[in-house]
Amino acid sequence: MNNEWINKRIKLAHTPTPISKLENISNKVKKNIYIKRDDLTGLELSGNKVRKLEYSLYEAIQNNADVVITCGAVQSNHARATATACRMLGLTPHLVLRGVKPELYKGNLLLDKILDCKIDYLSDTEFLDINKILVHLKEEYMGKGINAYIIPVGASNGVGNFGYWNAYNEILTQEKELGIKFSSMITTVGSGGTFSGLNLGNIFNGNLHKIVGYSIGGSKEYFEKICLKIMRDTIDLISNDKVSISFNSNMITSIEENYQGDGYAIPYKEEIETIKMLAKLEGIILDPVYTGKCFHGLLTDINLGKYENDNNILFIHTGGHFGIESFSNLF
Numbered sequence: 001m002n003n004e005w006i007n008k009r010i011k012l013a014h015t016p017t018p019i020s021k022l023e024n025i026s027n028k029v030k031k032n033i034y035i036k037r038d039d040l041t042g043l044e045l046s047g048n049k050v051r052k053l054e055y056s057l058y059e060a061i062q063n064n065a066d067v068v069i070t071c072g073a074v075q076s077n078h079a080r081a082t083a084t085a086c087r088m089l090g091l092t093p094h095l096v097l098r099g100v101k102p103e104l105y106k107g108n109l110l111l112d113k114i115l116d117c118k119i120d121y122l123s124d125t126e127f128l129d130i131n132k133i134l135v136h137l138k139e140e141y142m143g144k145g146i147n148a149y150i151i152p153v154g155a156s157n158g159v160g161n162f163g164y165w166n167a168y169n170e171i172l173t174q175e176k177e178l179g180i181k182f183s184s185m186i187t188t189v190g191s192g193g194t195f196s197g198l199n200l201g202n203i204f205n206g207n208l209h210k211i212v213g214y215s216i217g218g219s220k221e222y223f224e225k226i227c228l229k230i231m232r233d234t235i236d237l238i239s240n241d242k243v244s245i246s247f248n249s250n251m252i253t254s255i256e257e258n259y260q261g262d263g264y265a266i267p268y269k270e271e272i273e274t275i276k277m278l279a280k281l282e283g284i285i286l287d288p289v290y291t292g293k294c295f296h297g298l299l300t301d302i303n304l305g306k307y308e309n310d311n312n313i314l315f316i317h318t319g320g321h322f323g324i325e326s327f328s329n330l331f
């Protein structure tokens, strides 16, 4: 099923992103593993967030926004992609980041600076109130006659979910072109929107795939709750008096929590080894915060026999390149 919402976007990402087979890894683990290069959605825009921003920023412009406020960690890929997209569209980006202002800007934050974002830095404790802080900022802008639009963390909300619903449709088309049927799709779970969007696409196309999300910081229970909430928000958007859509928790396929290590942005040794192995065998670089944990989880679970019935597995590379430099001591 498609819906009118799927077209309510501004095209920003360089799509369709390529799918190729990881020949050497596939030989090694005796399983066909393919990769979808969503790290190639752009350069400054690169990664998964731009797909969601196509929808969030469409709505921002519909709402006549001048300023876009969003948040994340100090090396947030999402904040950098938002800042870039805002500049492309003539909107002013205002970032609220968890962390301290560094002496030397690098990685994503350096790009944020070059893009001339307004940046506020919050401590971990202050950041607990982030939603209130964002609303307060918006009100301050309103007081000055400026219309601000808030994008929540990771653009993972009802509107943002259309990004990976749309990506799911893109994969269906690519399956036909390539003559391959993927049994499962694998993604990282950070704020939940990528996993949720893929699940929505899957549900509305008759559950053709198993969607597996690997948590990079947070329990299975925690993320199931978040994903179900934002999926329901998407369903509410597409429901009207003619269509009412029922929805229950059995509809999300699977979240794995065993490979998050000690939490968000805390990499571990086995993960780093997996990143180095993929680089050496395939010439593809993963990041230590997100994709490294996910891919490490996938390979380990394949070895444990958890993918016994899967022939063709599609791993989605969600990006993260600009965050790698912060972990140079680990390589």
Ligand SMILES: *Cc1c(COP(=O)(O)O)cnc(C)c1O
Pocket (backbone or CB within 6 Å): 047, 048, 049, 077, 078, 154, 156, 188, 189, 190, 191, 192, 193, 194, 195, 287, 290, 291, 318, 319, 320, 321
């Ligand atoms: C944000 C991010 C993710 C997680 O995606 P969510 O939709 O937030 O769950 C994965 N990989 C990278 C590189 C990211 O920046």
